[in-house]
Amino acid sequence: MTGDRRDWPLYEVFLRGKRGLNHVHVGSLHAPDDAFALSHARDVYTRRNEGVSIWVVRADAITASSPDEKDPLFAPSGDKVYRHPTFYEIPADVPHM
Amino acid sequence: MTTTPMPPTEAALQASFDATIAHHDRIEPRDWMPEGYRKTLIRQIAQHAHSEIIGMQPEGNWISRAPSLRRKAILLAKVQDEAGHGLYLYSACETLGVSRAELVELLLAGKQKYSSIFNYPTLSYADVGTIGWLVDGAAICNQVPLCRTSYGPYGRAMIRICKEESFHQRQGYELLMTMMRGTDEQRAMVQESVDRFWWPSLMMFGPPDDASPNSEQSMAWGVKRNSNDELRQKFVDMTVPQAEALGVTLPDPDLRWNAERGHHDFGEPDWAELTAVIRGNGPCNAQRMAHRRAAHENGAWVREAATAFAARTAQEAQR
Numbered sequence: 001m002t003g004d005r006r007d008w009p010l011y012e013v014f015l016r017g018k019r020g021l022n023h024v025h026v027g028s029l030h031a032p033d034d035a036f037a038l039s040h041a042r043d044v045y046t047r048r049n050e051g052v053s054i055w056v057v058r059a060d061a062i063t064a065s066s067p068d069e070k071d072p073l074f075a076p077s078g079d080k081v082y083r084h085p086t087f088y089e090i091p092a093d094v095p096h097m
Numbered sequence: 098m099t100t101t102p103m104p105p106t107e108a109a110l111q112a113s114f115d116a117t118i119a120h121h122d123r124i125e126p127r128d129w130m131p132e133g134y135r136k137t138l139i140r141q142i143a144q145h146a147h148s149e150i151i152g153m154q155p156e157g158n159w160i161s162r163a164p165s166l167r168r169k170a171i172l173l174a175k176v177q178d179e180a181g182h183g184l185y186l187y188s189a190c191e192t193l194g195v196s197r198a199e200l201v202e203l204l205l206a207g208k209q210k211y212s213s214i215f216n217y218p219t220l221s222y223a224d225v226g227t228i229g230w231l232v233d234g235a236a237i238c239n240q241v242p243l244c245r246t247s248y249g250p251y252g253r254a255m256i257r258i259c260k261e262e263s264f265h266q267r268q269g270y271e272l273l274m275t276m277m278r279g280t281d282e283q284r285a286m287v288q289e290s291v292d293r294f295w296w297p298s299l300m301m302f303g304p305p306d307d308a309s310p311n312s313e314q315s316m317a318w319g320v321k322r323n324s325n326d327e328l329r330q331k332f333v334d335m336t337v338p339q340a341e342a343l344g345v346t347l348p349d350p351d352l353r354w355n356a357e358r359g360h361h362d363f364g365e366p367d368w369a370e371l372t373a374v375i376r377g378n379g380p381c382n383a384q385r386m387a388h389r390r391a392a393h394e395n396g397a398w399v400r401e402a403a404t405a406f407a408a409r410t411a412q413e414a415q416r
């Protein structure tokens with residue numbers, strides 16, 4: 001790694017707001033290595049008690065779906081209305097359904 | 098500049114674990130936890146995961162013989178969901194330091210169990226409805242309180258699962274309602290199916306509290322939030338009015354409302370039957386395990402092909 005900041009890799013930052021919740025993506029930052037990324041994430045994203053746990057992961061380690069693929073990926077579930085509980089008509093007087 | 102802090106003592110770690118539990122807070126994967134807690138969770142979550150996967154079989158049996166395309170699409174979607182539930186739970190279990198491959202091996206070697214209910218056969222299409230109504234209904238009763246279990250990844254998996262289970266229960270009940278509006282023969286099929294599944298559904302909550310030795314510790318750790326008997330009672334109270342609305346009789350002569358308790362009284366399930374099924378002597382235990390083993394072995398080439406393809410792609414990318 002060179003000393004030039006432009007070469008620092010991009011990291012994505014995930015925070016767990018409190019115990020029991022999922023880590024949620026909050027943003028990103030550049031850092032020279034994993035340890036710096038973690039401490040910068042602490043400084044940038046948790047100054048007001050926003051988290052009890054931080055994950056940082058190099059952005060180039062993430063494989064993401066591309067917007068162009070939106071249709072082939074997600075359209076197939078669009079017409080499967082029967083996957084939703086509201087598809088089934090059950091009289092309102094049947095309790096606990 | 099940097100000083101290495103003294104590692105906390107075991108007593109301090111235990112105290113902080115106990116405080117988290119006492120606050121009804123969640124334990125997360127990187128927290129210290131007592132070995133017994135970890136072991137209990139691995140056993141329970143793995144058993145739960147195996148149940149989702151083995152649970153695909155009784156209903157999967159009917160996919161190719163569904164009475165209409167509509168019912169086929171619904172059943173396929175439901176069984177597909179159960180595979181997903183198994184995956185959520187195996188992943189939650191892996192955060193405790195075991196691998197999914199190990200868990201699958203333990204299941205196939207008969208060293209870990211799955212829910213007794215899946216060792217009963219599905220004899221008619223009405224069973225698809227009954228399973229959705231009673232078996233998924235009982236599972237929901239069990240799983241809703243587990244959304245607040247003390248281990249974070251398990252609770253979060255349960256939240257996802259419970260959201261999906263609602264469709265399972267409703268499609269089952271709607272199927273039965275449709276059959277009850279049909280011919281006498283169809284109504285008789287529904288009643289016959291309910292007769293077979295009622296008692297095994299009650300057994301899904303496990304042995305009675307005084308015969309459930311691990312329950313107390315699980316409750317103290319917040320792994321379980323309600324006792325077996327509490328949940329069983331809740332299920333009976335929920336189900337009775339649903340059975341009335343459907344027009345079926347639940348096969349228990351002792352089932353009646355007890356105004357004093359504010360709950361239904363009901364008969365004693367045959368615990369000897371539950372013990373026998375858990376020990377491997379239910380009607381379908383051998384068949385379920387043989388099918389799972391065969392599916393695992395017959396799927397080996399898919400796993401091998403995927404690995405080979407990934408290796409080749411990586412090699413080509415290097416060139």
Ligand SMILES: [Fe+2]
Pocket residue numbers: 149178179182258262
């Ligand atoms: Fe499920």
Ligand SMILES: [Fe+2]
Pocket residue numbers: 179233236262265
């Ligand atoms: Fe289900």
